[in-house]
Amino acid sequence: xxxxxxxxxxxxxxxxxxxxxxxxxxxxxxxxxxxxxxxxxxxxxxxxxxxxxxxxxxxxxxxxxxxxxxxxxxxxxxxxxxxxxxxxxxxxxxxxxxxxxxxxxxxxxxxxxxxxxxxxxxxxxxxxxxxxxxxxxxxxxxxxxxxxxxxxxxxxxxxxxxxxxxxxxxxxxxxxxxxxxxxxxxxxxxxxxxxxxxxxxxxxxxxxxxxxxxxxxxxxxxxxxxxxxxxxxxxxxxxxxxxxxxxxxxxxxxxxxxxxxxxxxxxxxxxxxxxxxxxxxxxxxxxxxxxxxxxxxxxxxxxxxxxxxxxxxxxxxxxxxxxxxxxxxxxxxxxxxxxxxxxxxxxxxxxxxxxxxxxxxxxxxxxxxxxxxxxxxxxxxxxxxxxxxxxxxxxxxxxxxxxxxxxxxxxxxxxxxxxxxxxxxxxxxxxxxxxxxxxxxxxxxxxxxxxxxxxxxxxxxxxxxxxxxxxxxxxxxxxxxxxxxxxxxxxxxxxxxxxxxxxxxxxxxxxxxxxxxxxxxxxxxxxxxxxxxxxxxxxxxxxxxxxxxxxxxxxxxxxxxxxxxxxxxxxxxx
Numbered sequence: 001x002x003x004x005x006x007x008x009x010x011x012x013x014x015x016x017x018x019x020x021x022x023x024x025x026x027x028x029x030x031x032x033x034x035x036x037x038x039x040x041x042x043x044x045x046x047x048x049x050x051x052x053x054x055x056x057x058x059x060x061x062x063x064x065x066x067x068x069x070x071x072x073x074x075x076x077x078x079x080x081x082x083x084x085x086x087x088x089x090x091x092x093x094x095x096x097x098x099x100x101x102x103x104x105x106x107x108x109x110x111x112x113x114x115x116x117x118x119x120x121x122x123x124x125x126x127x128x129x130x131x132x133x134x135x136x137x138x139x140x141x142x143x144x145x146x147x148x149x150x151x152x153x154x155x156x157x158x159x160x161x162x163x164x165x166x167x168x169x170x171x172x173x174x175x176x177x178x179x180x181x182x183x184x185x186x187x188x189x190x191x192x193x194x195x196x197x198x199x200x201x202x203x204x205x206x207x208x209x210x211x212x213x214x215x216x217x218x219x220x221x222x223x224x225x226x227x228x229x230x231x232x233x234x235x236x237x238x239x240x241x242x243x244x245x246x247x248x249x250x251x252x253x254x255x256x257x258x259x260x261x262x263x264x265x266x267x268x269x270x271x272x273x274x275x276x277x278x279x280x281x282x283x284x285x286x287x288x289x290x291x292x293x294x295x296x297x298x299x300x301x302x303x304x305x306x307x308x309x310x311x312x313x314x315x316x317x318x319x320x321x322x323x324x325x326x327x328x329x330x331x332x333x334x335x336x337x338x339x340x341x342x343x344x345x346x347x348x349x350x351x352x353x354x355x356x357x358x359x360x361x362x363x364x365x366x367x368x369x370x371x372x373x374x375x376x377x378x379x380x381x382x383x384x385x386x387x388x389x390x391x392x393x394x395x396x397x398x399x400x401x402x403x404x405x406x407x408x409x410x411x412x413x414x415x416x417x418x419x420x421x422x423x424x425x426x427x428x429x430x431x432x433x434x435x436x437x438x439x440x441x442x443x444x445x446x447x448x449x450x451x452x453x454x455x456x457x458x459x460x461x462x463x464x465x466x467x468x469x470x471x472x473x474x475x476x477x478x479x480x481x482x483x484x485x486x487x488x489x490x491x492x493x494x495x496x497x498x499x500x501x502x503x504x505x506x507x508x509x510x511x512x513x514x515x516x517x518x519x520x521x522x523x524x525x526x527x528x529x530x531x532x533x534x535x536x537x538x539x540x541x542x543x544x545x546x547x548x549x550x551x552x553x554x555x556x557x558x559x560x561x562x563x564x565x566x567x568x569x570x571x572x573x574x
Contacts, residue, residue, distance in 0.1 A: 015044055015045060018048065054082065080557075084557075088109065115570065123163075126158045128562065134152060152167070154199070190215075196263055223271075240260040261279070278294055280293040280320050287336065295353045307323050309323060314383060315440075317438070326359070327356050328440060329353050359387055365388075367384070386404050388401075403448070405444035408440065454475070459473045472521055517546065548563070549563050558574035
């Protein structure tokens with residue numbers, strides 16, 4: 001159909017036809033004439049493009065209400081989501097930068113933007129997180145789709161004491177000309193050491209950040225609101241163990257024996273905090289109501305703590321992931337006071353696990369809920385778990401793996417089982433209830449495996465997205481070093497070849513393929529971005545210094561942030 005015949009059609013018919021076109025085809029049509037350009041600038045065109053090209057296909061997209069977006073913002077986000085999905089789906093790249101036959105080189109997935117800055121020289125970054133995107137009014141015309149947007153990034157440095165800093169980083173979805181990061185605020189209680197933190201990713205949340213710290217022998221958890229300007233506004237301070245004055249003497253002793261906790265999950269007014277042994281407290285910081293989730297402690301003599309890694313608010317349950325155990329607890333009823341045998345005291349609401357499993361010792365775990373309808377999170381969905389096992393045996397084979405598991409909904413779970421859980425809460429014991437009371441079927445089902453390299457890592461984080469993409473750090477191969485660590489290896493070359501320059505030159509010659517460098521790896525598991533049955537992995541960034549310490553990943557936008565031991569933060573836009 002020629003352009004002239006298109007112009008003879010009514011606007012409604014044109015808009016209907018555009019619903020069958022891909023995003024690049026709509027942009028090509030826009031360039032033909034003014035009338036078609038004006039037609040493609042209508043909101044209905046991009047609502048349809050978002051629904052057919054992004055939403056129905058399950059591609060990554062920010063968890064935002066498109067009804068609250070302007071036409072220009074919706075178009076920009078739809079175009080960005082389409083391009084990002086095509087990068088993940090691209091199969092036959094021309095890049096030959098990487099010669100590892102076990103990885104598919106993907107030139108289109110290599111970061112097209114790299115922003116690096118130093119927070120504090122030589123002071124290691126211990127944590128780094130994306131907070132949220134912040135939009136600024138555009139100075140351009142209404143038809144200009146270029147959107148001014150920044151992201152707020154949190155970094156934690158640990159020197160003599162800990163320092164938490166909020167940064168605003170201009171990083172629009174289009175273009176490369178961005179100003180450098182701006183320091184918004186920092187927080188560093190004198191003598192305080194941070195032991196943990198978590199962010200609330202709900203929109204318009206009253207509390208955005210929870211930080212646990214120990215200062216002068218005092219343990220506490222501070223709650224903050226983070227403004228769009230990056231300012232930290234303290235809300236309240238809560239004890240790291242929620243003590244109550246009117247509980248029974250036995251329960252008071254039970255609470256006092258709990259170890260100080262760190263925040264693990266923050267949703268609305270509910271904070272989940274855990275210790276590194278056996279207890280998790282679900283606490284409503286607004287009302288003071290709480291419940292305790294507790295499993296049996298490790299056997300005496302175990303040399304390594306079963307430290308907490310994740311706490312996930314799942315369907316009718318709470319999943320607590322630790323270094324060598326996985327426990328599913330019933331959804332607790334938070335209580336201010338529970339009647340006990342004495343009128344002057346209250347019982348402690350303690351819930352035992354309803355299902356348990358162990359993978360052995362793990363280095364890292366990532367858990368994501370997969371909803372059948374992404375726009376309706378009230379409907380239950382499965383849980384996907386990406387697990388990297390830990391190996392302390394230096395004589396094992398060099399190969400290692402990351403395994404993907406799934407927790408499926410239990411078809412036997414019913415309203416009767418829910419009622420039984422409520423009855424068990426009245427007289428809790430540490431004996432596990434029947435498996436029919438579990439919302440999920442245990443044990444987790446193994447589905448996929450990714451081959452990796454065994455080696456030491458400072459950053460053991462791995463992040464799995466809802467669309468099946470994942471980011472992790474792969475250690476460098478140790479063949480060039482033997483059993484020597486990197487610092488001993490390079491110190492030897494420095495003494496042998498006279499200085500650091502000679503060491504670096506010789507080390508690079510010995511590592512022609514860059515195999516000794518740790519690598520940022522992107523994986524795609526079977527799903528909307530990988531129609532195949534096998535897992536596809538790509539090396540997307542190398543770090544010859546092997547000093548990455550922290551990692552965060554935003555699948556919806558395709559951004560990665562890394563912290564290193566030299567005090568630097570790096571943002572990569574895929």
